[in-house]
Amino acid sequence: MKALVLNKPEGPQSAELTDVELPEPGPGEVRIALKAAALNHRELWVSIGQYPGMQLPSTLGADGAGEVDALGEGVDQSLKGKKVVFYPAANWGDNPDYPAPEFGCLGMPYAGTLAEYICVPADTVVAIPEGFSFAEAAALPLAGLTAWRCLVVKANVKKGDKVLITGIGGGVAGAALSLAVAMGAEVYVTSGSQEKIDEAVAMGAKGGVNYKEEKWGKPLAKMSRGIDVVVDGAPAVSFSQYLRGLNMGARVVIYGPTGGPIFEVNAPEVFFRHATIYGSAMGTPEDFKEMMAFVGEHQLKPVIDKEFTLDQAVDALMYLKNEHQMGKVIVNI
Numbered sequence: 214m215k216a217l218v219l220n221k222p223e224g225p226q227s228a229e230l231t232d233v234e235l236p237e238p239g240p241g242e243v244r245i246a247l248k249a250a251a252l253n254h255r256e257l258w259v260s261i262g263q264y265p266g267m268q269l270p271s272t273l274g275a276d277g278a279g280e281v282d283a284l285g286e287g288v289d290q291s292l293k294g295k296k297v298v299f300y301p302a303a304n305w306g307d308n309p310d311y312p313a314p315e316f317g318c319l320g321m322p323y324a325g326t327l328a329e330y331i332c333v334p335a336d337t338v339v340a341i342p343e344g345f346s347f348a349e350a351a352a353l354p355l356a357g358l359t360a361w362r363c364l365v366v367k368a369n370v371k372k373g374d375k376v377l378i379t380g381i382g383g384g385v386a387g388a389a390l391s392l393a394v395a396m397g398a399e400v401y402v403t404s405g406s407q408e409k410i411d412e413a414v415a416m417g418a419k420g421g422v423n424y425k426e427e428k429w430g431k432p433l434a435k436m437s438r439g440i441d442v443v444v445d446g447a448p449a450v451s452f453s454q455y456l457r458g459l460n461m462g463a464r465v466v467i468y469g470p471t472g473g474p475i476f477e478v479n480a481p482e483v484f485f486r487h488a489t490i491y492g493s494a495m496g497t498p499e500d501f502k503e504m505m506a507f508v509g510e511h512q513l514k515p516v517i518d519k520e521f522t523l524d525q526a527v528d529a530l531m532y533l534k535n536e537h538q539m540g541k542v543i544v545n546i
């Protein structure tokens with residue numbers, strides 16, 4: 214089968230479409246004939262070797278959707294032929310609060326979705342929600358799971374909460390926007406592009422500010438009159454701006470290092486507000502199933518920016534790298 218394999222960490226162009234052995238499902242596993250994969254910023258970090266636990270060569274890609282085409286020993290026969298999406302990682306372990314040391318993502322260290330087939334545990338697959346295409350389903354797992362855990366498990370977002378989401382063009386940010394709006398939150402966004410802010414407003418956000426403008430925290434505070442929850446993938450360039458606009462008891466959830474890994478915390482601004490800063494990374498298989506059920510129930514179709522073929526997978530990674538996207542970049546297989 215064909216797979217996009219990264220042999221050396223020298224950027225997206227160093228990944229190559231390669232003939233690799235067709236995987237056989239082990240006990241308790243299903244093999245999926247992939248129809249679509251979706252990209253995440255993670256592939257870019259992996260492609261330059263900047264991801265914990267690097268192991269190469271690896272087939273890239275964490276998100277996928279397709280049809281179950283083979284079953285391992287002990288797997289329910291009725292799964293054969295089902296259209297499914299699946300948990301984008303493996304080995305979370307028993308503690309719902311944080312993952313076990315063996316935890317890892319599909320697409321390094323485990324085999325990825327930019328391939329014709331993948332084997333995953335049968336108990337981590339979920340039926341594609343009614344009315345969703347393979348591409349729409351593939352766009353959900355990693356970004357949706359990350360956003361769900363930030364909003365629900367960490368920040369406990371409630372109806373009427375004012376939620377700030379940074380860098381709205383990003384995949385996790387876009388998922389957080391549609392989930393938070395469906396939960397009845399009042400959502401504000403940041404972006405480097407006015408068009409993306411306008412699109413976010415069309416999707417239900419209340420307003421937004423351009424992070425390329427100096428001191429954007431002031432217009433944000435004026436517009437929102439206080440923020441309860443922040444879902445932030447770029448704290449190094451955002452935290453100091455929104456800090457003074459946080460409400461008492463605010464919850465800030467950090468999930469990404471865009472713009473740099475280090476940010477300064479003004480301690481009194483945090484403790485006098487009784488604010489909490491959380492870190493969050495992906496989530497449990499149960500979080501994934503709850504997110505998928507919510508998305509299906511509310512028919513929250515993800516925003517798809519652009520679609521490529523497997524032959525164009527490197528172009529798709531370069532497109533993501535250049536940050537043109539508003540929503541997810543898909544590779545049809």
Ligand SMILES: NC(=O)c1ccc[n+]([C@@H]2O[C@H](COP(=O)([O-])OP(=O)(O)OC[C@H]3O[C@@H](n4cnc5c(N)ncnc54)[C@H](OP(=O)(O)O)[C@@H]3O)[C@@H](O)[C@H]2O)c1
Pocket residue numbers: 252253254255258355356359379380381382383384385386403404405406409424446447450451467468469470471472493494495533536538
């Ligand atoms: N913790 C986890 O489990 C987890 C899961 C997924 C991703 N991540 C990390 O989270 C980050 C985003 O991932 P993704 O896949 O959603 O990314 P993505 O789809 O590649 O989006 C990146 C976005 O970052 C935004 N951005 C760039 N500069 C910014 C700035 N100065 N301030 C605010 N936003 C800025 C841009 O937003 P605009 O286009 O609106 O300007 C851009 O669209 C990455 O670092 C990724 O590794 C973590």
